[in-house]
Every structure is written in structure tokens, then in C-alpha cells.
Amino acid sequence: MNGLLTPEERAQELKRLIGQLEAEGRRDLLLRAIGVPLLEDLRIEAAKSKLSRLMITSDYRFFLVDMGNREIELQPVHKAVYLLFLAHPEGIEFKRLSDYREELTRYYMATAKLMDKEKIIEGVDHLVNPLDNAIHEKCSRIKKVFLEIMDEYMASYYIISGHTQKHIAGSSRIWYERLKVIRLPRELLIKL
Numbered sequence: 001m002n003g004l005l006t007p008e009e010r011a012q013e014l015k016r017l018i019g020q021l022e023a024e025g026r027r028d029l030l031l032r033a034i035g036v037p038l039l040e041d042l043r044i045e046a047a048k049s050k051l052s053r054l055m056i057t058s059d060y061r062f063f064l065v066d067m068g069n070r071e072i073e074l075q076p077v078h079k080a081v082y083l084l085f086l087a088h089p090e091g092i093e094f095k096r097l098s099d100y101r102e103e104l105t106r107y108y109m110a111t112a113k114l115m116d117k118e119k120i121i122e123g124v125d126h127l128v129n130p131l132d133n134a135i136h137e138k139c140s141r142i143k144k145v146f147l148e149i150m151d152e153y154m155a156s157y158y159i160i161s162g163h164t165q166k167h168i169a170g171s172s173r174i175w176y177e178r179l180k181v182i183r184l185p186r187e188l189l190i191k192l
Helices: 007-023 027-032 036-048 076-084 094-111 117-129 134-147
Strands: 054-056 062-064 068-074 160-169 173-182 189-192
Touching: 007 027, 027 036, 054 117, 076 117, 076 134, 076 160, 076 173, 094 117, 094 134, 117 134, 134 160
Parallel strands: 054 189
Antiparallel strands: 054 062, 062 068, 160 173
């Protein structure tokens, strides 16, 4: 052997070394060796294999395909908010939600076909008003529905949650975007 191991052989060797450290009760050393950022990446990779595909039908019903086609039952306003955030994987700041008024109105009108247009517009006005708590209430309700179906870690991929992005302009100016995102890998999204 030329001293170079294949990736598979290195993985076997790593598994052997991990087993030894675990047998010695030294998970602290394992964590230090792996590092927290890699550990989180590994958790995400592990979760991907357990996550269900999310199917959205043409009449805006939401189903978790790999969980026995379990329906996610949401009111039209919640569906509209969810669809908006699904359409923007880069994230949206709540304080800039008014920039998305037209798009949110379209989603709401599509999900609430029998609802009065004036009521829909009034509802959207509440959602995009940064002084109103409506968007927080809708996101909390969406989170509650997913938590009734799955554990918190799995639900964290389906709910609208925070993601802070740090920006540096020039030498002294730093600002943060407090984006809200749905972390579900988009390859798990099925739209009919």
C-alpha cells in the first residue's frame, strides 16, 4: 500500500478512532476535534434524510408526502404568508414586508377564493404594518401546526424562523439583516 487511504478507508479509520474515544468516555475530545460548525452541518445533513417532501397542490393544500401524506391544515392567511416565504429562500426582513405587499396579496387572494377582496387587503395591511403584531401571530400559528406533527428539530426546517446576516461596509460600518426564512431544502418542495 502506498500510504494513501481512500475516502472510504479514512471513514472506517475515523469510525474506529471515534469508537475508542467513546469507549474511554471522551466525547469532549470528539466535540473539540469535530468543531461546532461541522457538527451543525452534520446535523443538517442527517436531518435531510429524515425530512419529508412538502407538496402544495394546485388548490393550495399542503401535504407532508413522506409522513403518510399528512395534511398541514392552515387558514388561507397562514398559507399566503407561508407561500411568500417559500418563494424567497434568501429571506425577508419583517420590517421590509411592505415591499412584498402585492405578492402577499396575490397569494392571499389565491388561497382565500371565497373571501371578500376588501377583507383580504385589510388583512395584508395588518401583516405588512411594522407596528402591528399580525405577522408574528401568523408565524407563531404556523409553527404551532408543525410542532403538533413533528419534533422541534425537524420542524425548524419547515417553520418561518430567524436568520441574522452580518454586513460590513467600509471600515467601521456594520449592520445586521434580521431575515426570516424557511430552511426547508427546496428540492423537497413539490408544487402541483
